[in-house]
Each structure stands twice: as C-alpha cells, then as structure tokens.
Amino acid sequence: MIQSVRDLKGSTQIGIAFSGGVDSSLLAKITDCLGFDILLLTIGFEDSHDIEFAQKMAKILGFKHEIEIISTKSFPAVATKVWNIVKTDNLSWNENSIAFYYISRLAKKHNICKVLTANGIDELFCGYNSYREAFINGKKAVLEMMDVKLDNEIKMMKAVNTITSEFDVKILQPFLSNEFIEFAKKVPLHEKIMDANDLIRKHIVRKIAVSIGVPNESAYKRKKAMQYGSLIHKNLMKFRKTLSKTF
Secondary structure, eight states: OHHHHHTOOSOSEEEEEOOSSHHHHHHHHHHHHTTOEEEEEEEEOTTOHHHHHHHHHHHHHTOOEEEEEOOTTTHHHHHHHHHHHHOOOOHHHHHHHHHHHHHHHHHHHTTOOEEEOOTTHHHHTTOSTHHHHHHTTOHHHHHHHHHHHHHHHHHHHHHHHHHHGGGTOEEEOGGGSHHHHHHHTTSOGGGTOOSTTOSSOOHHHHHHHHHTTOOHHHHTOOOOOHHHHTSHHHHHHHHGGGSSSOO
C-alpha cells in the first residue's frame, strides 16, 4: 500500500477524498507518512453521515480538512450536467461522477490539482456485501466477482476524470494500479472475508489501518459507500424527474 502512494511523483500538496471511513483514513495516514502536505476533502448534503463522521475523524487524525455542503437548489443542474458528459444510465457511475464533481471543485478552490481516492479497496478486499453472497458458491465465484468489479471500477474512474478535468483536477487511485492489484490478489481470501456470514470483511485492511494509527471507530465501522453516506443517492432519486433523462 505504501509503495502505491509513494509512486505518485511531482506533487507535495495533495487532496484526499475523505469520508472518515477506514479506506480514506488509511490512505490519508499513508500519504501523510510519506511526507505529502495533505488536505482532506469531504462533500455531502447538510446533516449527511459523511459530513458529520468525517469532521470527527479528521479532528482525531489531526489533518487539515475542508468541507463542501451540496446545495439542494443547484444539485439538479449539476446532476444533469454530469449525466450529459458521462452519457450512461448506470446509476453508480452517475452518482460517483457527481460526487467527484463536487470534490474536484472543492480541490480547485484550494489550489489542489491532484486528489487521491481509495477506490479499489472494496473491490480487492471484499468490502461489498455481494461478496458474502458469492462466497456461498465458493472461492472461484468470489474471484470472478472481483474481476468484474475491478473492471467496472477502472472504467468508471476514467469517466470520473472526464468530469473533474473541468477544474483541472486529476483523481488518482493508487489502489487500482496494476502493481497493487497484482499484490492484493495474492493476499489469502480469509484475510479479506471469512465466510458468507462475515459482516465486517476487509480484515487485513482494518488491521493495517489500526497499526498505523487509524482510530478503531473508523477502522471497524461498517460504513456506506460515498453516494449513500453523502446523501447524493437519496437526492438524485428525489430530483431525477427534473433531470434531462430519468436515471
């Protein structure tokens, strides 16, 4: 993990897409340890879980932190704009692209042109609940699901960068590098998921996070994906009838 971040050259100041969960907290700790000047970036609607939890974890971790509250009034226009660029009916792609639109805009306000995100951890370390369902059908089914999810995530993040380019901000995913993917696939499956009843998962990631100073409250918290924790999904569903096309 450390090597994946160390390989990012040419910048001393860097943003971290931060929700306060184990993945983004781990990424922040690693990046800080490597000497980068980091700024945590959090977006979400007012009173969303991500805003509240990220504020708490950022304070505990002691890192600089900036927040952007998403306006309910301007959200439909942003969602429409993003859909017109991404041009897909895939709900997850649209929600993530919207989230990173706001993150990149926040980064631009603070003169940051590179933002790191922990995308790839859930795919490689069985973070999704669907891995429990796949586990019932054996290890092969889990690995096949992993390949499908990885392929989707890599393609999605390329689409995300078409959105963030408006602000001259590059979203970087160290945990989706070829080298890290190769390494992560060699980690024994039981270090990721124990069985079909494993509600926690990502065990080795959580252990590493705690070992470098991520609070237990973050490391072992079962947390929703960004589009849910930020309330983007909820508001996109609420406003979808006002968009140029129903998602």
